Amino acid sequence: MDVLIVLMFTTPMALAALGEMIGQKAGVINIGVEGTMLTGAFFAMMAAHATGNPWVGLIAGTSAGLLVTLLGGWFSVKLGADQVVVGTAINLLALGLTSYLFRSKFGTSGQLLSLPGLPNWNRIDAVILFLLAGVPMAVWALQKTRFGLALRAAGEYPKALEASGFSVAKVRLVAVAISGILGGLAGAYLSLGVAQSFAENMTSGRGFIAIAMVTFGRWRPSMVFGACLLVGFLDALQYRFQSLGFDVPFQLAIAMPYVVALLVLALVGKGTVAPSALARPYSKE
Amino acid sequence: MMKPVRMLPLLALVFAFGCSGGDKTPTETTGSTAAKSNLKVALLTPGPVSDSGWNAMAYKGLQEIQKELGAEVNNQEALDAKIKDAARTYAQQGYKLIFGHGFEYNKPFMEIGKDFPDTIFVSSSGSETGANVGAFRFYLEQGFYLAGMMGAKMSKTGTLAMVGGDEVPSIKSTFTAFKAGAEAAKPGIKVIQVFTGSGQDVAKAKQATLDAISQGADFVIHQANAAAQGVFDACKEKGVYAFGANADQNDNPSGAVIASAISRGESAFVEVAKQVEGGTFRGGVALMGMDKGVIDFIINPKMADKVPADLKSLIEETKAKIVKGELTVPKDEF
Numbered sequence: 001m002d003v004l005i006v007l008m009f010t011t012p013m014a015l016a017a018l019g020e021m022i023g024q025k026a027g028v029i030n031i032g033v034e035g036t037m038l039t040g041a042f043f044a045m046m047a048a049h050a051t052g053n054p055w056v057g058l059i060a061g062t063s064a065g066l067l068v069t070l071l072g073g074w075f076s077v078k079l080g081a082d083q084v085v086v087g088t089a090i091n092l093l094a095l096g097l098t099s100y101l102f103r104s105k106f107g108t109s110g111q112l113l114s115l116p117g118l119p120n121w122n123r124i125d126a127v128i129l130f131l132l133a134g135v136p137m138a139v140w141a142l143q144k145t146r147f148g149l150a151l152r153a154a155g156e157y158p159k160a161l162e163a164s165g166f167s168v169a170k171v172r173l174v175a176v177a178i179s180g181i182l183g184g185l186a187g188a189y190l191s192l193g194v195a196q197s198f199a200e201n202m203t204s205g206r207g208f209i210a211i212a213m214v215t216f217g218r219w220r221p222s223m224v225f226g227a228c229l230l231v232g233f234l235d236a237l238q239y240r241f242q243s244l245g246f247d248v249p250f251q252l253a254i255a256m257p258y259v260v261a262l263l264v265l266a267l268v269g270k271g272t273v274a275p276s277a278l279a280r281p282y283s284k285e
Numbered sequence: 286m287m288k289p290v291r292m293l294p295l296l297a298l299v300f301a302f303g304c305s306g307g308d309k310t311p312t313e314t315t316g317s318t319a320a321k322s323n324l325k326v327a328l329l330t331p332g333p334v335s336d337s338g339w340n341a342m343a344y345k346g347l348q349e350i351q352k353e354l355g356a357e358v359n360n361q362e363a364l365d366a367k368i369k370d371a372a373r374t375y376a377q378q379g380y381k382l383i384f385g386h387g388f389e390y391n392k393p394f395m396e397i398g399k400d401f402p403d404t405i406f407v408s409s410s411g412s413e414t415g416a417n418v419g420a421f422r423f424y425l426e427q428g429f430y431l432a433g434m435m436g437a438k439m440s441k442t443g444t445l446a447m448v449g450g451d452e453v454p455s456i457k458s459t460f461t462a463f464k465a466g467a468e469a470a471k472p473g474i475k476v477i478q479v480f481t482g483s484g485q486d487v488a489k490a491k492q493a494t495l496d497a498i499s500q501g502a503d504f505v506i507h508q509a510n511a512a513a514q515g516v517f518d519a520c521k522e523k524g525v526y527a528f529g530a531n532a533d534q535n536d537n538p539s540g541a542v543i544a545s546a547i548s549r550g551e552s553a554f555v556e557v558a559k560q561v562e563g564g565t566f567r568g569g570v571a572l573m574g575m576d577k578g579v580i581d582f583i584i585n586p587k588m589a590d591k592v593p594a595d596l597k598s599l600i601e602e603t604k605a606k607i608v609k610g611e612l613t614v615p616k617d618e619f
Contacts, residue, residue: 002499009492103335109344110335112514114538195487197514200333204486239496243446243477250452250480 004123010232011131012037012190016210017217017224018131018138019182024214025142026175027155027277031087032072033183034207035094040065040187042098045115045198046105054116058127058188065184066177068094073176077169080281091207099200115196127189131225134182138221151175155275158282168282183207212258216265218273230264231257324562326350327375328360328384329368332484336511338531339484343386343409346554354558368393376401382561384554385409388455388619394418405561409550410455412618414568421553422616424574425455425531426462427607428546429506430614431582431600432528433466435544436504437474438596439526446477446502448493448509448516450484456508458617459530459546463506465615470599477502483512490515498523506530506546517541535585543591544584553579576608 016033023030030036044061048054072090075081103110118125142148150171153161158168190206191198213231217224234257242253326347334344344360351358359380363371368390375383376397382405385394391411398406398418411420436445445467447460464476477497481489490512494505498519506528507516513530517539520527529535529545536542553573560566573579582604584592606612 005492005495009488012488099333099335106335108334109341110333110337110511112337112511112517112534112537114514114518190488195491195515196518197487199485199487199511199514200335201485202487202512204483204489236492236496239479239493240500242479243497243500245478251482254480254482 006229006232006236007128008123008194009236010228011128012186012194013206013210013213013232014225014228015127015131015134015186015189016183016207017213017228018134018221019179019186020210021214021217021219021221021224022138022142022151022182023175023179024278025155025219025275026151026172027158027275027280027282028073028076028172028176028179029083029087029211029279030069030072030176030179030183031084031211032069032090032094032207033087033179033210034203034205035087035091036065036069036180036183037187037190037203037207037210038094038098038201039068040184041191041198041202042102042187044188045113045191046101048115048192049113052116054118054192057115057192058118058185061188061191062181062184065187066180069176069180069183070173073173073180076281077172077176080283083279083281095201102198102200110200113197115192115198117196118193125193127185127193130185135221135225142221147171147174152275154282155277158277162284168284172282186210209258212261215274216261216269218269219275227261231261234260322355322562324354324356324382324558325378325380326356326358326382326384326558327380328358328386329363329371329390330360330386331362331364331389332510333362334360336484337534338510338513340386340510342531342548342550343384343554346551347384349551349555350558353555354562356558356562364389369397372397372406373400376404380404382407382558384557388453391420405566407557410619412570414570416568419557419566419568420570421550421557422570422572423548423550423553424572424580424614424616425459425546425548426616427575427580427614428548428582429459429463429530430466430469430607431603432506432544432546433463433468433476434470434603435584435592435596435600436463436506436526436528437467437470438599439592440471440474440503442501442503443471444475444477444501444503446479446494446497446500446505448490448497448505448507449478449480450486450490450509450512451482452480454617454619458619459508461617462614475501481509481512484510485512487512487515491519494519495523498525504528504543514539533583535583535587542585543588544582547581547583548573549579549581553577574607575604576610 040061043064044057047060048057072086075086076083154171213227217227238253328347330340334340385408388410390408394406395413406418408420479493490509494516503525520541521539526543527541529542533545
């Protein structure tokens with residue numbers, strides 16, 4: 001099995017999971033990452049389709065992902081809305097908006113699109129390199145920098161952060177923005193880098209899997225990345241499993257990566273390591 | 286906590302766009318060419334009608350009904366628990382004819398049909414029928430059988446592949462026919478079958494196809510609906526051939542499609558609508574195959590030089606046999 005193929009197909013999920021992890025570290029759970037990815041995938045496709053330039057598409061998709069995530073972030077951080085409700089709203093909004101725009105541009109009965117891909121060397125392209133560099137960078141930034149400390153404090157004990165002169169809302173919004181950028185890039189890469197096409201709802205639950213990967217990776221960048229690779233590898237394996245023609249229902253094969261992930265989590269995931277203030281709105285006293 | 290009123294702008298946005306995936310707004314009759322009729326026709330599809338394939342075909346049929354009969358039409362996506370809800374709502378709103386585009390609509394229609402004896406329910410595939418409940422059966426298996434023959438005869442590796450999205454009986458049945466066609470042309474040929482679980486996940490369709498190709502497949506047929514581009518692009522990348530399905534996909538930009546097994550289902554929808562309007566609809570299962578001109582298998586004219594002449598004539602002969610009823614292509618009953 002080709003390791004580079006596994007890496008390429010895992011990259012969207014891994015990028016989204018890293019972004020989601022950073023948001024969660026700051027205490028914001030972004031259920032809307034599926035919507036962020038879909039928005040990113042759609043606007044990346046639109047821009048690349050219009051200009052013929054995948055780089056423009058990548059930038060457009062990332063920006064669109066950032067915008068839609070900030071919209072949700074505004075509600076959950078500034079206005080203290082329930083983060084699960086806001087995230088669900090963002091998912092519905094993204095699905096409806098992208099489907100509506102897709103149909104108004106390409107006709108109600110749709111088109112199978114073929115988009116310009118990213119220049120790559122043996123499947124390794126700029127986004128994959130960015131991901132490979134991004135994991136150690138995230139480790140370093142979270143552990144060794146002042147901002148990383150502030151970000152973790154926003155998720156663990158926001159009162160202490162405020163007492164030391166930071167604005168919890170600002171720190172959280174920056175974390176949400178980072179998660180939006182990574183989620184948007186994940187979607188853009190899904191449509192431009194991996195599929196080189198677009199279909200309504202093409203993310204098909206990857207965002208939700210990314211959220212699960214954060215828990216599976218115990219909120220640590222390297223482990224989240226490792227979890228994504230494991231699930232990606234098992235996912236590739238199950239296609240091989242299916243095509244070997246074993247008389248097993250294909251639903252079982254498709255579920256296999258997640259069953260294994262659950263088993264691993266049950267074995268290694270003892271104790272709570274989730275940020276204590278996760279999903280709790282913070283308001284100044 | 287946040288005051289509910291602050292959620293309003295977000296809620297408004299969600300309602301503005303969140304529901305548009307279902308196309309609930311009635312499509313106004315615009316054509317002045319056809320006489321206005323009182324007929325109201327609704328269509329339920331299992332997936333987005335923008336898939337250039339299975340669902341798009343039904344939507345085209347609905348548009349034809351609007352154009353030819355001047356009927357008022359409406360459509361939405363409805364699956365699982367939503368099927369009965371959507372069908373009941375349409376029936377209560379006075380829709381005379383309700384299509385459900387898949388076998389999964391057959392049973393719910395049987396139940397609801399009893400409550401609305403004046404409404405006619407027709408599902409695409411399915412075997413149960415009643416006085417006001419009928420079904421089409423698109424015999425796409427015939428096209429898949431020919432594709433299997435062609436792939437088997439032309440394959441250099443002796444391996445073919447079938448990549449499906451959702452594993453539903455109608456899709457499995459076409460795959461069975463593809464295998465039978467391949468087996469008839471070249472006994473003992475290897476046919477790989479993979480499902481991704483989604484007719485919209487382009488990336489997964491591509492990954493599954495790449496994996497099948499890495500195991501030697503050099504002809505790939507799909508039932509991936511909107512995700513089909515992933516199959517075609519993987520074939521293009523690896524320099525192998527693909528078959529189009531449902532719609533004529535020979536002109537796909539990938540240039541990998543050598544032939545398509547197509548369903549011109551539009552005409553079937555119009556036919557039923559005419560029967561309903563004329564009061565001649567009698568229920569039952571209508572088998573729509575090559576003999577009615579609904580199913581066909583078309584070799585890509587731009588790639589016709591790649592197909593050996595004796596294979597072309599074999600395909601034509603087999604087609605003629607199917608039309609005459611001398612050859613019955615296997616199909617599952619569901």
